[in-house]
Amino acid sequence: MSAQLIDGIALSQKLRAEIAARAAVLTAKGKQPGLAVILVGDDPASHVYVRNKVKGCEDAGFYSLKEQYPADLSEAALLERIAALNADPKIHGILVQMPLPKHINPHKVIEAISTTKDVDGYSVLSAGELMTGLEGFRPCTPYGCMKLIESTGVDLKGKHAVVIGRSNTVGKPMGLLLLQANATVTICHSGTPDLGVFTRQADVVVAAVGRRNVLTADMVKPGAIVIDVGMNRNDEGKLCGDVDFAGVKEVASHITPVPGGVGPMTITMLLMNTVEAAERA
Numbered sequence: 001m002s003a004q005l006i007d008g009i010a011l012s013q014k015l016r017a018e019i020a021a022r023a024a025v026l027t028a029k030g031k032q033p034g035l036a037v038i039l040v041g042d043d044p045a046s047h048v049y050v051r052n053k054v055k056g057c058e059d060a061g062f063y064s065l066k067e068q069y070p071a072d073l074s075e076a077a078l079l080e081r082i083a084a085l086n087a088d089p090k091i092h093g094i095l096v097q098m099p100l101p102k103h104i105n106p107h108k109v110i111e112a113i114s115t116t117k118d119v120d121g122y123s124v125l126s127a128g129e130l131m132t133g134l135e136g137f138r139p140c141t142p143y144g145c146m147k148l149i150e151s152t153g154v155d156l157k158g159k160h161a162v163v164i165g166r167s168n169t170v171g172k173p174m175g176l177l178l179l180q181a182n183a184t185v186t187i188c189h190s191g192t193p194d195l196g197v198f199t200r201q202a203d204v205v206v207a208a209v210g211r212r213n214v215l216t217a218d219m220v221k222p223g224a225i226v227i228d229v230g231m232n233r234n235d236e237g238k239l240c241g242d243v244d245f246a247g248v249k250e251v252a253s254h255i256t257p258v259p260g261g262v263g264p265m266t267i268t269m270l271l272m273n274t275v276e277a278a279e280r281a
């Protein structure tokens with residue numbers, strides 16, 4: 001058996017067309033959606049993502065502002081920029097690319113962003129809204145994973161979903177979104193002694209660890225849906241996920257590739273949150 005590919009580029013194209021249509025309506029009313037992306041320092045991977053985000057904005061008809069600062073930018077100066085963007089009516093979403101240099105406290109920065117512009121969904125308030133099922137901005141990566149799962153047509157009600165990873169940006173919000181969709185949820189992590197015991201029971205596995213080959217074919221129940229959030233480099237320097245794709249695709253019913261799976265959807269959901277923010281403004 002060979003799994004069906006869940007194509008994050010195709011799904012992104014479909015959703016981005018809808019987002020562009022919503023943006024056009026707003027622009028006609030003089031309220032073009034605007035996203036500010038702030039990049040501090042020169043992490044090469046961050047530059048690639050930021051370029052993709054700015055390109056995504058332009059293609060969707062957004063106004064986009066990219067601000068780039070040297071790694072020695074002071075925390076106070078960054079907070080000052082955020083305050084100015086909070087007050088800027090052309091800007092509906094603010095994204096500060098993570099990770100930040102060590103001398104800047106990321107929590108302070110995230111909480112400085114106006115709640116109405118927190119399109120990353122990283123603030124404590126956004127986390128609380130997700131936790132309690134209130135409306136709000138959902139973190140883009142797990143939100144995109146939910147759209148990828150939905151696109152298979154499989155109803156999560158009564159299914160067992162296993163998340164590997166417990167980060168605040170992916171694992172924890174992923175678990176909550178799956179729970180909200182009525183799945184039975186297990187969150188595994190580095191302290192889980194035998195991962196396979198859990199993943200072999202899973203109808204859906206979301207791997208978000210940041211290490212290659214965390215999930216191999218022997219750990220997957222036949223017919224499971226496998227979502228790969230990993231972004232790693234293999235020995236040849238090629239981008240690869242957390243899942244042993246070649247092996248697992250022979251067992252799963254549906255699987256996301258890396259690249260071309262979760263990554264593009266993360267940016268799509270950022271655009272979705274931004275158009276939503278503009279509509280609410």
Ligand SMILES: Nc1nc(=O)c2c([nH]1)NC[C@@H]1CN(c3ccc(C(=O)N[C@@H](CCC(=O)O)C(=O)O)cc3)C=[N+]21
Nearest residue numbers: 048049052095096097098099120259260261263264266
């Ligand atoms: N405040 C903040 N918000 C973020 O959402 C955020 C962040 N910081 N810091 C870094 C991570 C990572 N991230 C990615 C987005 C798109 C791709 C993406 O488009 N990936 C392509 C391939 C890109 C390539 O070729 O390298 C793909 O998977 O097909 C990847 C990773 C957003 N992040």
